[in-house]
């Protein structure tokens with residue numbers, strides 16, 4: 364069996380490579396590890412396995428980041444929320460993983476984001492004391508994880524003028540400054556997944572989108588090409604189920620209790636040039652907040668809810684009316700001019716893949732991840748969160764290696780930069796617009812080298828060029844216009860923008 368230890372191979376994913384690799388797999392359908400699910404967990408697991416020198420296949424039945432991994436708040440958390448519920452271990456793990464992402468693996472995709480809690484009259488002194496104590500504990504977590512204050516500054520109190528500079532639409536009457544802390548923010552969650560999958564491909568993994576795993580067992584699965592209907596029977600040393608909220612459809616011994624989280628999308632102008640996460644405590648709660656986040660394409664995302672979501676899992680979950688009211692009512696308490704439904708440009712909702720427990724509320728279920736072994740031998744990795752994907756992947760592949768006794772190297776992902784990773788002086792030297800560096804890192808030079816005629820926006824007022832769409836197809840595995848609009852970029856979050864950019868995306872597939 365071939366052992367592969369490359370990490371600098373070709374990272375470009377595209378239709379030609381997919382066809383070639385499917386053919387090769389048909390000729391030799393025996394691999395070390397099959398990973399099912401192309402979200403952040405599966406892409407991370409495929410990278411971990413391939414970087415250990417294992418012959419690895421990742422299959423995703425739709426597109427990379429088709430599931431929960433594109434509906435997150437796009438925050439790389441230090442784990443403060445978990446401290447509030449006494450989960451010190453998971454909080455520390457989050458802070459460590461945040462540091463790894465920001466310093467080594469994806470510094471181009473994660474930026475420091477100030478978090479501002481405006482001190483308005485409705486915040487009671489006891490609430491203020493708790494928030495301040497939480498921020499101090501957040502600093503301690505950052506220190507314990509070895510993340511320097513030069514990257515994520517210390518929490519502090521800011522004057523009213525500074526609070527208004529960060530969040531210009533905050534109510535002035537009674538504003539007594541703000542509490543400010545720092546966390547990490549992804550340029551986009553789907554772009555992290557694409558970068559992971561491409562890095563896995565460069566390390567030798569076979570990454571196949573629009574390929575579904577059916578009839579899955581501990582050492583085999585049937586792979587169905589959803590574009591042609593063709594199938595092939597794959598044998599694997601270990602099978603890792605990383606299908607998130609669909610985990611119980613692959614392995615029926617898994618019991619989940621999904622919880623829905625909703626965000627609303629606004630034009631940045633509705634928040635007057637917000638440059639921080641405007642964070643407003645939910646009345647009556649000491650650990651829940653609603654926050655408005657500056658987002659790509661000139662937008663602001665407002666989240667977040669936590670609702671039990673029983674029943675069949677939809678491909679695209681939808682926000683409920685009561686979630687929309689809750690988000691607007693909570694943020695409006697902090698704004699000078701209330702926002703209305705008329706200001707909303709779009710919305711999105713995702714389902715958290717939480718394990719079933721005896722807790723009353725989904726908000727109380729631990730976000731800790733779990734590696735589960737089913738009677739058939741399938742290894743399922745579930746729970747957790749985007750921030751800790753790397754640790755989840757490491758635990759899953761450790762379990763795979765141990766189960767079948769495959770000869771493999773140690774986990775290498777702590778120090779393995781993702782495709783495009785660039786920071787510090789090397790980043791400063793790139794003569795490339797910052798917007799493109801945030802999206803593509805050092806690989807932006809390839810996007811920029813495209814024909815000058817393709818540097819025009821894909822539609823008026825949209826900050827994405829035809830060259831970026833073309834790169835999505837040649838290097839990032841986009842196989843349809845939807846992949847370009849809804850995952851390689853997030854144009855699709857606003858229906859009007861999506862309609863305007865659709866012809867440019869369709870033209871590239873003519």
Ligand SMILES: Cc1cc2nc3c(=O)[nH]c(=O)nc-3n(C[C@H](O)[C@H](O)[C@H](O)COP(=O)(O)OP(=O)(O)OC[C@H]3O[C@@H](n4cnc5c(N)ncnc54)[C@H](O)[C@@H]3O)c2cc1C
Pocket residue numbers: 399400401402403404405422423424425426427428429430431432433434435436437438439440574575576577605606607608609613622623624625667712713714715716745746747748749750751
């Ligand atoms: C609203 C919300 C906000 C969040 N915000 C944050 C945040 O700010 N920071 C953070 O760290 N975490 C956050 N999280 C958590 C984080 O988003 C999830 O934990 C993570 O994205 C789950 O990723 P996953 O890869 O496990 O699942 P998914 O992303 O759902 O991936 C599973 C994939 O498996 C595929 N699949 C299913 N069945 C098959 C099959 N039979 N064959 C092939 N493929 C299959 C699906 O198509 C899907 O793409 C948030 C979650 C939600 C819901």
